Amino acid sequence: xxxxxxxxxxxxxxxxxxxxxxxxxxxxxxxxxxxxxxxxxxxxxxxxxxxxxxxxxxxxxxxxxxxxxxxxxxxxxxxxxxxxxxxxxxxxxxxxxxxxxxxxxxxxxxxxxxxxxxxxxxxxxxxxxxxxxxxxxxxxxxxxxxxxxxxxxxxxxxxxxxxxxxxxxxxxxxxxxxxxxxxxxxxxxxxxxxxxxxxxxxxxxxxxxxxxxxxxxxxxxxxxxxxxxxxxxxxxxxxxxxxxxxxxxxxxxxxxxxxxx
Numbered sequence: 385x386x387x388x389x390x391x392x393x394x395x396x397x398x399x400x401x402x403x404x405x406x407x408x409x410x411x412x413x414x415x416x417x418x419x420x421x422x423x424x425x426x427x428x429x430x431x432x433x434x435x436x437x438x439x440x441x442x443x444x445x446x447x448x449x450x451x452x453x454x455x456x457x458x459x460x461x462x463x464x465x466x467x468x469x470x471x472x473x474x475x476x477x478x479x480x481x482x483x484x485x486x487x488x489x490x491x492x493x494x495x496x497x498x499x500x501x502x503x504x505x506x507x508x509x510x511x512x513x514x515x516x517x518x519x520x521x522x523x524x525x526x527x528x529x530x531x532x533x534x535x536x537x538x539x540x541x542x543x544x545x546x547x548x549x550x551x552x553x554x555x556x557x558x559x560x561x562x563x564x565x566x567x568x569x570x571x572x573x574x575x576x577x578x579x580x581x582x583x584x585x586x587x588x589x590x591x592x593x594x595x596x597x598x599x600x601x602x603x604x605x606x607x608x609x610x611x612x613x614x615x616x617x618x619x620x621x622x623x624x625x626x627x628x629x630x631x632x633x634x635x636x637x638x639x640x641x642x643x644x645x
Contacts, residue, residue, distance in 0.1 A: 395621040398423030398447065401474040402624065403466060403518065405457060406484030408435035410585030411533065414613035415481055415620050420448035422621050424479065427470045429453045457484050457510040458502075467517040477521035479624045482511040483533040485553075487587045489546040500549045507553035512560055519568070527626045528573035532561045534635060536581050536642045543604055544597065558635055565633035574632035576623050581639030583611040606641030 392398070402419045406412035408430035416428045420443045428436050428450050436452030443450045453469045455462035470477045486506045488499050515522075515530055522528030537547060538554030557577065564575035582601050584592055592598050592610065602608050619636055622628055637643045 392423075394627045395618075395625050396423055397479070397621065397624055400478040400624070400626075401425045401427070401470065401476055402479035402481060403427045403429060403470050403477055403514075404481040404483060405429045405514065406533075407439065408432040410587065411580065411583060411613050411616060412481075412483040413439055415483060415616060416450060417443055417446070418614075418617035418620055419479070419481075419624065420446040420450050421617075422624075423447040424624070425474050426450045427453050427466070427473065427477075429455050429457075429466055430484070431456050457514065458506060460513065463510070463513050463517050466514065467521070470518070471521065476524060477518050478525040478527060479529045479531065480515060480518050480522065481531045481533070481620070481624070482514060484510070485533070485587075487547070487550050490549070491546055492548040495549060500552075503549035504553045504556065507550065508556040508560060511557060515564060519571075519573075522568075522573050523571040526572050527629065528568075528571070529624050529628075530561070530564055530568075530573060530575040531620065531623050532557050532575070532577040534558050534561070534577040534579045536579050536637060536639050538577070538579055539635065539637065539643055543601070544591070561635065562633045569632060572629075574623075574629065576632060577635045578616065578619060578623075579635050579637040579639065579643070580616065581605060581611055581637070581642040583613055585613070604642055604645070605639065606644065609640060611638065611640060 404416040407416045407428035433454040440450040488503045535554040537551040538558045561577040
């Protein structure tokens with residue numbers, strides 16, 4: 385078998401359809417692009433339609449097709465709309481990449497209850513609601529894949545103050561991932577999570593712009609650098625492809641060694 389054909393069999397996503405949330409920038413945009421490059425049709429979901437349209441234009445030359453879908457995951461109506469749109473445009477869904485999230489920062493002893501609840505809702509509850517809305521499509525796929533984007537802070541405590549709500553929500557997302565893996569295994573659906581370390585995105589730009597804080601964060605990474613969004617692609621495609629049916633309930637850190645200490 386030729387190398388290209390072999391790699392396509394392992395990692396290719398031609399003929400598959402993916403929903404990627406938080407796709408207007410950062411890791412979400414990189415993952416939507418990686419899936420399109422691998423041949424998947426992608427419903428790119430976010431609140432900023434102009435960014436999604438720019439992503440669709442940038443990926444026009446790729447094998448897969450990217451279609452914008454403006455939606456706010458805090459709205460149950462918008463979550464239903466996502467399921468309707470992926471069915472209308474592509475006829476189904478094989479892969480869900482739950483990447484949208486919030487990084488509210490405030491000390492636990494001073495945080496407002498509404499902020500804590502909002503973090504839990506967007507980072508965990510909305511992910512469950514969307515997976516539930518797409519469950520019939522993922523089940524019909526026969527090789528449904530859920531990839532939740534957690535965090536290294538879903539595996540331990542944060543190294544800087546103010547991320548207690550975020551950390552709590554990401555631990556909960558890991559629990560959701562494992563529960564989806566167990567409950568939905570009989571439907572041919574796998575559920576895994578990626579746990580990124582620090583990557584330069586809109587969510588982290590203020591922290592990484594602070595030279596002292598940036599140096600401290602790098603000190604927790606054995607490779608002494610932050611990740612590049614493109615470095616998520618291989619793990620993403622492995623978990624999204626048909627060639628990983630026996631991998632489920634796994635949390636895969638992509639963190640330059642952060643969680644190895």
